[in-house]
Amino acid sequence: MPRRLLNTSRLSLENFRRELASVDALPQLCLLAVISGALTGVIMIVFRELIELGALGLMPEGRTEAFEDLPVMVRMGLPVIAVVLIGLGLGWQKKSARRLGITHVIERFSYHQGVMARDNWFNQWWVGVVSLLGGLSAGREGPAVHLGAGASGWIGQLLKLPHNSLRVLVGCGVAAGISASFNTPIAGVIFAMEVVMMEYTLTGFMPVMLASATGAVITQLHFGSAPAFMLPSVIEPRLLDIPWLLLMALAVGVMAGGFIRLACMGERLVRVPWVLRILIAGVLTAAVALFYPQVQGIGYDSVETILAGQASLDVLLALALGKLILTAVTVACGIPVGIVGPTLVIGAAAGALFGLGASALLPSMAGEPNLYVMMGMAAMMGAVLQAPLAAIMALLELTHSPDIILYGMLTVLSAALTARLVWRTQGFFVMPRQGSTQHPLQQPLMQALSRVGVGAVMDRSVTVTAAVITRERARVILDARPTWLLIHRQGDQQKADREPGKAPLALLAADMARAMEEEDQTGVDQEGDGSINLLEIPGKRLELAPIDLQATLSEAFACLDDQRVDALYVRHITAPMMHRVSGIITREAIENYYH
Incomplete structure (x- = not known):
C-alpha cells in the first residue's frame, strides 16, 4: 500500500x-x-x-x-x-x-x-x-x-x-x-x-x-477605496511649523483630558435614574442642534467643510467645544456611543481654530491651515485614547504623506503627554475601569499567562480511578505508565464536582507502585482482602479543583489562588452535564512555564 x-x-x-x-x-x-x-x-x-x-x-x-x-x-x-x-x-x-x-x-x-x-x-x-x-x-x-x-x-x-x-x-x-x-x-x-x-x-x-x-x-x-472623508491632495509641513504645532498640542491635550474627566463623571450620576439621564442627553443635544446642527452625528461632513476652508468661526467653536461637551455628557449619561469619530471632528475644529489664530498673529510664519487641521485630529485621537502610535498611523494612512510623520509624532506625543500630566488620565478606555488595583492587561505575568492555554502545559498522563481498587486493577493502571492518578473518593465524578468538600485528589502513580512493591516484599496485605485503598497508602495527595480545557494559564493561576488547592484537573466537556478528564496542571508547572 x-x-x-x-x-x-x-x-x-x-x-x-x-x-x-x-x-x-x-x-x-x-x-x-x-x-x-x-x-x-x-x-x-x-x-x-x-x-x-x-x-x-x-x-x-x-x-x-x-x-x-x-x-x-x-x-x-x-x-x-x-x-x-x-x-x-x-x-x-x-x-x-x-x-x-x-x-x-x-x-x-x-x-x-x-x-x-x-x-x-x-x-x-x-x-x-x-x-x-x-x-x-x-x-x-x-x-x-x-x-x-x-x-x-x-x-x-x-x-x-x-x-x-x-x-x-x-x-x-x-x-x-x-x-x-x-x-x-x-x-x-x-x-x-x-x-x-x-x-x-x-x-x-x-x-x-x-x-x-x-x-x-x-x-x-x-x-471602494475612498477614505472616510475627503482630504487635501498635498500638505507640505515646514520646520517653522513645529513651535506652533507644539503649542496647539498643549491646548488639544488639555481639551482631551477634560473630555475624559467629563465622560467619566457617570459614576457620580448613578443615583439619577438611567432613563432620566439619557433623556437629559437627548434634550441637551436637541438644544445645541437648534443653533448648530453640525454637532449631530459623526461629523465627517463638517471635517470636509473645515478642510475646504468654508467653516465659520462660530461653527468651529461649536464643534471644538460644544461637540466635546455634548459627546462627553452623552457618554456620562449612560448612552453607549462611539467616541473615536467625534474626537477626530473635535480635533479638526480645534486645529482649524489654532491655524486661524496663528495666521492672524504672525501670517508670515503660519503654515498651511490644513496642516493644523490634520494634526489636531491625530492629536485629539492620540490624547483621548492614550494611543499615540495608532493616531500617528491613522494620520499616515489618511494623508498618504510620509513627510508628515515627524510633525505628527511631535504633536501627538505632546498632546498625549499633556493630557496625562495635567489631568492624570490613563486613556478613555482605561479610566472607567481604573481602581485601587492595576488593570489586568497592565500586569506582565497575567499578560504572559493569557497567551497560553492549559492544554499546552498540563500533564496528559492521567488515569481516573476509584479510591479502593483491586491489585489486578492497580497493575493494569501501572502498565499504562500514567504520571498521575485522579482519585474520585465517591466514585461519582459529577457528584464530586458539585461537592467541593469531596473533590477529587491527585496521587503520583509512583507512590502507588512503591506501596505495592513494599507489600509484595513484606507479604502484608494492608486491607486484608487483596485490595488497595489509595486514600491510605503513603504518598502526597493533592487537593484538586476543576478547570475547563479552554482556559488559559492566567485563569488556572487565578483558580489555584481562589480555590486554595494544590493543582487543577482539566475537564473537556463532551456533552451537556458530561465531561472527561484531559490532564492535571500544578502551580509548579505554571511557574516553570513562565520562568
Whole structure:
C-alpha cells in the first residue's frame, strides 16, 4: 500500500484545539484571522447599509449626515426620539446588557478571556443605527469594533477553542472593524494592539494584520477605496511649523483630558435614574442642534467643510467645544456611543481654530491651515485614547504623506503627554475601569499567562480511578505508565464536582507502585482482602479543583489562588452535564512555564 502523504488524523478538531493552546500556533491563528476579517468586513457592509437605508427615509437626498438641511423641529426631535427608543429597548434589560462598544469589548477581553455576550452584541446593532440616525454625537467605529469582535469571538466559542486563541480572535475582529470603518488597515492593527490587547507580540501581530487587511479588502470591494472623508491632495509641513504645532498640542491635550474627566463623571450620576439621564442627553443635544446642527452625528461632513476652508468661526467653536461637551455628557449619561469619530471632528475644529489664530498673529510664519487641521485630529485621537502610535498611523494612512510623520509624532506625543500630566488620565478606555488595583492587561505575568492555554502545559498522563481498587486493577493502571492518578473518593465524578468538600485528589502513580512493591516484599496485605485503598497508602495527595480545557494559564493561576488547592484537573466537556478528564496542571508547572 502506498504511504499516505497526508495524515488525516491531524486534521481533527480536537488536534486543532490542542495546537491552538500553544503560544506559537501561528498557522492555525492566521487561518482563523482570515475568516474573522472576512466576516467582520461583511458585517460592516450590512451595518453601513442599514444606516444608508434609514437615511433614505429620514434625510434629504438620503445623505446620512445632512442634519443641517432638516427642518428645525425635525432635527431637534430626532435625538429625543432616539434616546426614548434606546430607553425603551434597553430599560427592561439587565444593566450588564447595556454595555456596548469598545468599552464592552475591552471588559470582556480583560475579565472574561474574550468570551463575548450575545445580548450585548444584538443590542449593538440597533442602538448603533438609532444613535447615528437620531443625531446623537456618536461614531460608527464603536459599533464596528463591537460587532467585529463579537462575531470573531463567536467563531472560537462555536468551535470551543482555547481562550488564548479566543483572545487573539477578538483582537482580529477589533482590527478589522477599525480598518473597515476608516479604510486604514495599519491603524486598525495598531489600535487593536495598543487600545484593546495592550501588548505587542508576534503571535498577536500576524493574525491581527491578516484580519485587518482582509476586512479592508472586503469593504473596499463594496464601497471602494475612498477614505472616510475627503482630504487635501498635498500638505507640505515646514520646520517653522513645529513651535506652533507644539503649542496647539498643549491646548488639544488639555481639551482631551477634560473630555475624559467629563465622560467619566457617570459614576457620580448613578443615583439619577438611567432613563432620566439619557433623556437629559437627548434634550441637551436637541438644544445645541437648534443653533448648530453640525454637532449631530459623526461629523465627517463638517471635517470636509473645515478642510475646504468654508467653516465659520462660530461653527468651529461649536464643534471644538460644544461637540466635546455634548459627546462627553452623552457618554456620562449612560448612552453607549462611539467616541473615536467625534474626537477626530473635535480635533479638526480645534486645529482649524489654532491655524486661524496663528495666521492672524504672525501670517508670515503660519503654515498651511490644513496642516493644523490634520494634526489636531491625530492629536485629539492620540490624547483621548492614550494611543499615540495608532493616531500617528491613522494620520499616515489618511494623508498618504510620509513627510508628515515627524510633525505628527511631535504633536501627538505632546498632546498625549499633556493630557496625562495635567489631568492624570490613563486613556478613555482605561479610566472607567481604573481602581485601587492595576488593570489586568497592565500586569506582565497575567499578560504572559493569557497567551497560553492549559492544554499546552498540563500533564496528559492521567488515569481516573476509584479510591479502593483491586491489585489486578492497580497493575493494569501501572502498565499504562500514567504520571498521575485522579482519585474520585465517591466514585461519582459529577457528584464530586458539585461537592467541593469531596473533590477529587491527585496521587503520583509512583507512590502507588512503591506501596505495592513494599507489600509484595513484606507479604502484608494492608486491607486484608487483596485490595488497595489509595486514600491510605503513603504518598502526597493533592487537593484538586476543576478547570475547563479552554482556559488559559492566567485563569488556572487565578483558580489555584481562589480555590486554595494544590493543582487543577482539566475537564473537556463532551456533552451537556458530561465531561472527561484531559490532564492535571500544578502551580509548579505554571511557574516553570513562565520562568
